[in-house]
Amino acid sequence: MIHRIEIATKKQDARAGTFKKRLHADGFTGVQEVWLTDVYTVEKELDDGALHRIADTLTNPVLQYSKINEPIAPKQFDYALEIGFLPGVTDNVAHTAKEIVEDLLKATFKENEKVSTSQVYYFTGAGLTKEQVEQFGLIKANTLIQRLNIKDFATFQKDGGMDRVMPKVKLEAVETMEVDLQLSDEKLIKLGKEGVEGSEGRRGPLALDLPSLHVIQDYYKKEGRKPTDVELESLAQTWSEHCKHTIFANPLDAIEDGLYKGLIKRATNEIRKQKGEKDFCVSVFTDNAGGIIFDDNWVVSDKAETHNSPSALDPFGGSITGIVGVNRDALGFGMGSKPVANRYGFCFSDPRKPSDLYRAKDQKNPTLHPRKIMDGVIAGVNAGGNQSGIPTPQGFMMFEDRYRGKPLVFVGTIGMIPKTLHGKPAWEKGAKPGDNVVMVGGRVGQDGIHGATFSSEAMDSGSPATAVQIGDPITQKKMSDAIVKEAREMDLYNSITDNGAGGLSCSVAEMAKECGGCEVELHKVPLKYPNLEPWKIWISESQERMTLAVPDEKLDAFMALMKKRGVEATVIGKFTDSGRCVVRYHDTMVMDMEMNFLHNGLPKKILESTYQKPVHAEPDFECPEDLTDVMTQMLSRPNITSHAFISRQYDHEVQAGSVIKPLQGKGEVNGEAAVVRPLLTSDKGVVISQGLHPTYSDIDTYHMAAASIDTAIRNAVSVGGDVDIMALMDNFCWCSSEDPQRLGELKAAVQACYDAATIYGTPFISGKDSMFNDFKGYDAENNPIKVSVPPTLLISSLSVIPDIRKSLSLDVKIPGDLVYVLGTTKNELGASEYFAMRNTIGNSVPKVDVKNALELYRQFFQAVQNELFASAITVNLGGLGIAFAKMAIAGKLGMEVDLRGVKQEGIERDDGLLFSESQSRFVVTIDPKNQEAFEKHFGDFSSLVGKITDSPTFAIAGMSGNTIVKTDVNALHEAYHSTFLNY
Numbered sequence: 001m002i003h004r005i006e007i008a009t010k011k012q013d014a015r016a017g018t019f020k021k022r023l024h025a026d027g028f029t030g031v032q033e034v035w036l037t038d039v040y041t042v043e044k045e046l047d048d049g050a051l052h053r054i055a056d057t058l059t060n061p062v063l064q065y066s067k068i069n070e071p072i073a074p075k076q077f078d079y080a081l082e083i084g085f086l087p088g089v090t091d092n093v094a095h096t097a098k099e100i101v102e103d104l105l106k107a108t109f110k111e112n113e114k115v116s117t118s119q120v121y122y123f124t125g126a127g128l129t130k131e132q133v134e135q136f137g138l139i140k141a142n143t144l145i146q147r148l149n150i151k152d153f154a155t156f157q158k159d160g161g162m163d164r165v166m167p168k169v170k171l172e173a174v175e176t177m178e179v180d181l182q183l184s185d186e187k188l189i190k191l192g193k194e195g196v197e198g199s200e201g202r203r204g205p206l207a208l209d210l211p212s213l214h215v216i217q218d219y220y221k222k223e224g225r226k227p228t229d230v231e232l233e234s235l236a237q238t239w240s241e242h243c244k245h246t247i248f249a250n251p252l253d254a255i256e257d258g259l260y261k262g263l264i265k266r267a268t269n270e271i272r273k274q275k276g277e278k279d280f281c282v283s284v285f286t287d288n289a290g291g292i293i294f295d296d297n298w299v300v301s302d303k304a305e306t307h308n309s310p311s312a313l314d315p316f317g318g319s320i321t322g323i324v325g326v327n328r329d330a331l332g333f334g335m336g337s338k339p340v341a342n343r344y345g346f347c348f349s350d351p352r353k354p355s356d357l358y359r360a361k362d363q364k365n366p367t368l369h370p371r372k373i374m375d376g377v378i379a380g381v382n383a384g385g386n387q388s389g390i391p392t393p394q395g396f397m398m399f400e401d402r403y404r405g406k407p408l409v410f411v412g413t414i415g416m417i418p419k420t421l422h423g424k425p426a427w428e429k430g431a432k433p434g435d436n437v438v439m440v441g442g443r444v445g446q447d448g449i450h451g452a453t454f455s456s457e458a459m460d461s462g463s464p465a466t467a468v469q470i471g472d473p474i475t476q477k478k479m480s481d482a483i484v485k486e487a488r489e490m491d492l493y494n495s496i497t498d499n500g501a502g503g504l505s506c507s508v509a510e511m512a513k514e515c516g517g518c519e520v521e522l523h524k525v526p527l528k529y530p531n532l533e534p535w536k537i538w539i540s541e542s543q544e545r546m547t548l549a550v551p552d553e554k555l556d557a558f559m560a561l562m563k564k565r566g567v568e569a570t571v572i573g574k575f576t577d578s579g580r581c582v583v584r585y586h587d588t589m590v591m592d593m594e595m596n597f598l599h600n601g602l603p604k605k606i607l608e609s610t611y612q613k614p615v616h617a618e619p620d621f622e623c624p625e626d627l628t629d630v631m632t633q634m635l636s637r638p639n640i641t642s643h644a645f646i647s648r649q650y651d652h653e654v655q656a657g658s659v660i661k662p663l664q665g666k667g668e669v670n671g672e673a674a675v676v677r678p679l680l681t682s683d684k685g686v687v688i689s690q691g692l693h694p695t696y697s698d699i700d701t702y703h704m705a706a707a708s709i710d711t712a713i714r715n716a717v718s719v720g721g722d723v724d725i726m727a728l729m730d731n732f733c734w735c736s737s738e739d740p741q742r743l744g745e746l747k748a749a750v751q752a753c754y755d756a757a758t759i760y761g762t763p764f765i766s767g768k769d770s771m772f773n774d775f776k777g778y779d780a781e782n783n784p785i786k787v788s789v790p791p792t793l794l795i796s797s798l799s800v801i802p803d804i805r806k807s808l809s810l811d812v813k814i815p816g817d818l819v820y821v822l823g824t825t826k827n828e829l830g831a832s833e834y835f836a837m838r839n840t841i842g843n844s845v846p847k848v849d850v851k852n853a854l855e856l857y858r859q860f861f862q863a864v865q866n867e868l869f870a871s872a873i874t875v876n877l878g879g880l881g882i883a884f885a886k887m888a889i890a891g892k893l894g895m896e897v898d899l900r901g902v903k904q905e906g907i908e909r910d911d912g913l914l915f916s917e918s919q920s921r922f923v924v925t926i927d928p929k930n931q932e933a934f935e936k937h938f939g940d941f942s943s944l945v946g947k948i949t950d951s952p953t954f955a956i957a958g959m960s961g962n963t964i965v966k967t968d969v970n971a972l973h974e975a976y977h978s979t980f981l982n983y
Contacts, residue, residue, distance in 0.1 A: 002164050005040040005055045006072040006120075007064050019121065021982070023136060028125075035122040037072045039082070040097055043166045044113040054101055071161030077122040079133045080156050082149040083141045084118030087167040088446055088529065090317075090470035090543070092383075093117045099566075111530070116167055139372070145314050145470070169446070171531035174199065176590045178226040181217045188213045196229050204449065206236035211603045219597055230535045230583060230590040237502030237539050238509060239602045247737050247771050252607040252747055259747065263754040264730065268763040280725055280800070281763055282419075283427040288332035288498060289415065290765025291427050292727050294800055295684055297419055299427060301337045302688075302798045303329040304412035304729050306770045311409040315368065315376025316383075317470040321543055322411040323384035324471035328498035328546065330415030331480050334427035336488045336496055337415030339480070340655060340678045342385045343688055344395035344411055345794055347733075348374050349404035350638060351983075357405060357787065359777045367775070373407050375983075381411060382649045387473035388480075392650035393658055394674035394688050399638040400695065405775025405787030408733050410794050414686060416678050422491045429495040430514040431549035437508055437520060437573035438555075439499070440562060441479045442472060442544040444537055445528035476544035482565040483546065492550065492558040499545035505538045507547040508573070509581050509598060514549075517595055520573035522585040534585040549575055611744025613700055619829075619840040623909040627956075627964045630837075630911070631881055632975040639833055640878050641979040644668050659685055659804045660719050665811025665890025667973050672715040672874050675807045685804035687726075689715035690796045695831040697791040699845040701745040705752035705793050706848040710919045711876060712795040713760060713857065718874040718922055720807045720864045721799035723760060723857040729796040730767040735788035737771035745791050753793075759850040762797070806864055810873040811890030812925050815950035817870050819897060820934070821943045823856060823921030825880065825904040827912055833877045834915035846919050853920035856941050860922065868926060868934050875921035881914035881956070881965070883923040884946075888954050889973045897946035898957040899964075910958040914965075 016036040023031045040058060042051075048068075055066040066072075073080065085091045098115040102108055109115075121140070123133060130150060137148040149162060156162070179196055181188070189210055195203040208216070216235060220227050227235075237243060248260040255262040265285060272279045282299055283291040289303035307322030323342060330339045351371035359365035368376075385392045390413070417426045447470065487493060495514060499507045504525070512518035525537050532540075550558050555571070562569035576582075581598055583591035624630060634640060647662040647670060660675035673689035691711025696704035713723055730753060736742045757764060773789040801807070829835050830845040863869060871891070875883045880902065888895040899913050907913045925948060926934050935942055954972055958964035 001043070001045060002166050003042045003046065003051055003069055004164055005042065005051070005058065005066060005068055006070070007038045007059050007066045008036070008072045009064055016121070019140065022139065026139060028132065028136070030127060031123060031125040033124045035074050035077070037120045039118045039120060041116045041118065041164070041166055042101070044109060050105055053104060057100060057104055058097065073156070073161070074122050077124050077153055078128045079123050079130065079153070080151045080162060081121045081123070081133055081137050082118050082162045083137065084116060084147050085167060086145055086147050088169040089145045090447060090472055091117055092470070092472045092474065095472060096474055114166060120162055142314050142316070142368070142376070145317060169529040171529065173531045174533045176534050176585060176588060177229050179229055179232050180226060181213065181220060185210055196232060206232065207240050208236050211605065212239060215601060215603050219601065228590050230538055231593055233535045233539050234505040234591060235598065237505045238598055241771055242501050243506060244602060245769055246602070246605070247607070248769055250605045250607050252743065253609055259750045263750045264764050264767065267754045267757045268765070270758055271761055271763040275761065281727065281765060282425070283334065284763065284765045287334065287427065288329040289337070290727065290729065291333060292765060292798065292800070294416065294678070295682065298679065299417050299419055300678065300686055300798070300800065301330055301333040301415040301417060302412065302727065302729060302796070303766050304343070304410055304731050304794065304796050305329065305768055306731060306733060307409045307411065308406055308733065308770055308773055311377055312367070312373070312406045315373045316380040319377040319380030319409050319411070320384040320473070321471045322409055323381045324388065324473050324476050324543060325498070325500050326411045326413045327388060327390060327476065327480070328500065330413040331483065331546065332496055332498040333415055334417055335421055335429055336484045337417035338484045339388070339390045339413050339415050340657065341414040341676045341688065342390050342392040342412065343690070343796070344381050344392060345398070345690060345692070346374070346377055346410070347398045347400065347403045347408035347694070347789070347792065349401050350399050355404065356780055357775060357777050357785065358779070361778050361782050363780060367405070370404060377407065377409055378646055378649070384471060384473050386651045388477050389654055391652045391654050391658060393652040393662055393676060395646065396690060397638070397643050398692065398694065400790060402787060402790050406773050406789060408773065408789060408792060410731060412796055414676070414688060414798070421488065431495040431511045431575040432551065433515050433575060433577040435494055435515070435549035435551050435575045436555055436571045437518060437575060438548045438550045438558070438569055439504065439525065439572050440546050440548060440567055440569040442475050442542055443526045443528045443568070444532065444540045444542045446532065446536060446540065447542050449536055449540055471543040478565060479544060479546065479567045482562060482567050487558060487561055490557065492554045492561070493548040494551060495549040497547055499541070499547060501541065503538065503540045503542070504547065511547060511549060512575060512581060512595060513599060515575045515577055517576035517578035517580050518573060518582070519576055520583045522583055522590065524570060524572045526568060526570050534590050538583065607743055608740055609743035609747050610740045611748055612741065614698065616699070616841040616843055619835060619838060619842050621838060623911045625964070627911060627914060628967050631885060631965050632967070632971065633837060634833065634878050634882060634915070635885060635972060635975040636979050637833055637837060638979060640882055642668070642977045643670055643980060644977065645980050645983045656680060660807050660809055664809045666892045667811070667889040669810060669886045669890040669976070671719070671810055672876060673719045673721070675719055675801070675804055677804050683803050683805060685801045685807065687716045687719055687721035687799040687801055688797070690794060691715060692792060692794045694790040694792040695836065696845050697745065698841055699830050699843055700748070701791050702748040702752045703845045703847050704791070705749035706756050706850070707846050707919050708793050708795045709753065709756040709760070710848045710853060712797040713762060714874045714920060716797045716799045717857045717860050718808065718872050720801050720861070721797070722801055722861050723762065723854065726762045726797055726799040727765045728757060728762050730764055731794040731796070732769040732771070733773050733789060733792040733794070734769070734771045735773045735791065742791070749791065749793055756848065756850050760854055806867060808864060808869055808872045810871055810887055812887045812893050812895065812948045813870045813891060815893060815948050816928060817925040817948040818928055818931060818944060819895065819946035819948065820924050820926065821880065821902050821921065821945050822860070822924060822938060822941050823875070824918065825902055825907065825913060825916050825921065826918045827906040828916050828918045829912060832879070832915060832917045834879070834911065846917050848919045856920060859938060859941065863934070863937055868930050868937065870925045870927055872922055872924040875923060877917065879915040879917050880923065884956065885954065885972050885976070887923060887925070888969050889976050892969060894949035894951040894953045894969060895946060896949055896955050899945070899959055900957065900961065901943050901945040903943045910964050913959060914956070
């Protein structure tokens with residue numbers, strides 16, 4: 001029997017009030033009242049006593065009340081809107097509620113019994129229509145994963161409330177099929193693009209090109225049979241751009257080893273060799289994450305991922321899956337590192353502008369509104385991080401109109417692992433022949449089907465809904481703790497990796513490379529619902545799962561531990577040394593393939609590039625005599641303004657290791673770097689930061705990449721990071737990567753990575769690429785349109801520092817402190833925030849003098865150790881003007897600056913000097929008593945430009961000595977916090 005338990009707050013629910021504000025902001029000002037009820041639908045034979053016990057347990061008696069099989073609704077309303085998940089979509093709250101019921105009643109749910117959740121909104125408003133309420137539903141819900149049900153007041157009364165239904169997946173059993181590859185090239189191309197043809201049409205993209213399909217044809221000719229659908233799908237996952245990184249791996253022009261081996265990995269190898277005994281890397285490019293030495297006993301790991309395509313379809317699901325997925329990358333590093341900090345980065349289009357893109361003609365299948373994408377992505381990372389008990393101390397947002405077709409969602413996790421475990425390096429692992437293949441964590445469903453191949457294609461009308469999955473951080477947290485805190489210490493397994501892209505097809509096959517083969521019994525894999533097809537079981541990317549290699553003699557102890565901790569664990573096969581990947585479903589052999597072909601059979605392609613650098617018109621506008629209004633406008637620009645509304649949502653204090661926090665000073669200014677104390681017994685710390693400058697790609701991708709590296713390093717240095725103990729990660733998000741021009745842009749950017757990293761001595765330890773961030777569809781007038789992201793490179797930095805107590809914050813501290821600029825300002829406003837505000841680009845892109853910057857960064861670190869600074873900020877977007885303003889806002893103190901003191905080259909205008917984005921610069925404040933030591937230490941790098949005052953006045957004198965900015969720090973504070981104030 002199906003029961004509804006409805007729960008409401010005794011006073012107005014704040015969530016309903018927030019939604020009402022959102023509706024008013026979107027123009028629905030006629031909405032007068034909004035009420036909200038939470039609903040738990042339970043399908044199980046339960047008596048009244050059990051139902052009341054469940055309701056009491058789910059209800060907070062101080063704030064809430066509940067009713068069973070009876071609606072909680074206002075006495076009068078116009079419309080009711082219920083929002084719940086579609087069948088098969090992960091419902092995390094329902095999963096937890098189900099566990100609560102089982103614990104409470106000491107009873108288990110049978111296969112046909114379950115729990116689901118939903119929410120009912122009640123609306124009143126003058127002239128409110130059903131069509132408007134449908135719009136409310138589209139604002140609040142995502143119909144890709146959620147269901148809507150609307151009733152007017154009369155219907156609600158007649159029906160006795162909303163419908164009592166349980167969403168269920170019903171699948172018909174389908175056998176494994178053979179796939180005929182003896183097709184024309186035209187039909188093979190269609191197969192690669194649209195997928196295997198099943199009983200209900202094409203399954204979705206294999207992302208296999210014609211040369212790859214020809215190689216597969218030849219292989220099965222030699223095998224003397226047709227491939228099964230499981231084998232073809234498995235090859236598609238393993239050979240996907242997402243997994244094989246073919247654009248970085250294949251030869252490009254004269255770079256025979258490809259961009260990865262020929263430049264990125266080569267840079268790391270050369271740096272490590274040059275450092276010799278001072279090499280701090282322990283594991284690079286070989287595991288789920290990279291690792292460097294923290295101290296004599298610990299290693300710190302780092303990994304950053306992207307989850308762009310899924311986040312475009314379901315922002316919440318895409319981003320929560322991204323963050324819990326990269327948490328598993330930490331868990332899968334070596335024998336398992338404990339996640340100690342998360343980081344994020346979001347590239348969106350302006351949420352204040354409407355969406356104007358459609359996946360089909362006649363304004364059908366519209367893309368999500370930028371605000372909806374932003375809200376969903378932020379909420380997903382919030383849920384994944386906060387519910388996992390992992391702090392999120394650092395992140396950024398970047399806004400550009402070209403992200404409206406597909407957002408970029410970066411997520412990263414830092415982990416800690418002992419240097420040695422059971423007498424061997426903890427970063428070493430390996431499955432052995434005879435080990436059991438054990439899957440632990442969540443169950444397998446249809447969610448995440450074709451996630452890897454989907455991410456290897458441009459988005460269009462055929463983008464599959466099944467490519468989106470939703471992570472369950474609570475289930476994953478239990479699994480993570482059981483593995484890292486207990487199973488690892490008990491030495492119960494030989495190897496571990498996560499089930500990410502490609503699911504079991506990639507995790508098991510990757511681990512099988514360690515020993516030479518595997519045999520899997522697919523029917524033993526635990527499922528969310530019956531009759532899931534074998535190929536779906538094999539490639540599903542359902543979340544919160546790890547695969548482990550457990551030897552026979554330790555299997556009972558491992559399984560007992562998992563059961564004790566409430567973590568589902570299932571033996572699904574054996575690792576072998578047969579040289580083959582063998583998969584059975586009951587008595588049917590669904591896959592029998594040579595390991596060498598599976599992993600190394602992908603044909604090489606010779607890539608060719610061209611690079612025609614654009615030339616833009618030079619800006620032609622007068623410099624305003626008074627730049628005060630310009631300053632406040634710049635502070636309110638989305639790329640510069642506060643994103644405190646995110647920082648306040650994301651828990652950065654859990655685990656108690658936060659040192660330099662996301663919001664700094666009384667004025668709460670977002671910092672560009674964070675300092676974390678991962679071991680509370682040590683004063684050593686970890687600095688994390690990042691750099692990216694996508695708009696610089698509009699001029700020159702080489703200098704874009706160099707600036708991104710310099711910014712990531714400089715940001716870390718600004719809080720106390722040591723450039724000589726600093727590692728980098730690269731995340732390339734490119735577009736149209738089959739286009740020779742785009743490949744030329746990529747080649748230039750990667751060359752810059754090699755050039756800059758080798759001089760700085762900062763090795764790359766991990767990386768990721770996402771090469772087809774394009775949207776193909778239609779505009780409102782049915783014109784075909786392609787929207788490509790600007791070539792974007794995120795560089796993440798990781799540094800180990802000896803003493804967290806010497807870390808620097810950006811807020812000015814004491815009136816009378818002196819203000820200095822470190823570094824030289826040049827006439828470099830090309831693609832800057834200032835030029836963007838003027839709707840122009842220019843050509844004078846910032847260029848990095850790496851050798852000069854390295855000397856400055858080393859001097860800066862030494863000055864930190866000598867405690868010469870009071871505060872410091874990196875000069876980033878918006879140049880010196882924004883750096884001065886942010887320091888004053890953070891400290892809520894006045895500042896007097898004279899630009900005549902700034903060391904500069906070739907600048908003739910005040911706005912150029914104030915807003916140039918030249919790299920390798922800092923603004924710092926010092927105690928006047930340290931002036932002599934400071935100027936001696938920095939020499940020509942330093943320029944005295946002003947002082948801190950105890951008045952609220954913020955004033956800047958221009959190059960001629962006249963005042964060009966004069967305002968109140970409170971006015972700057974208001975401008976800085978205004979843009980996203982009500983978000």
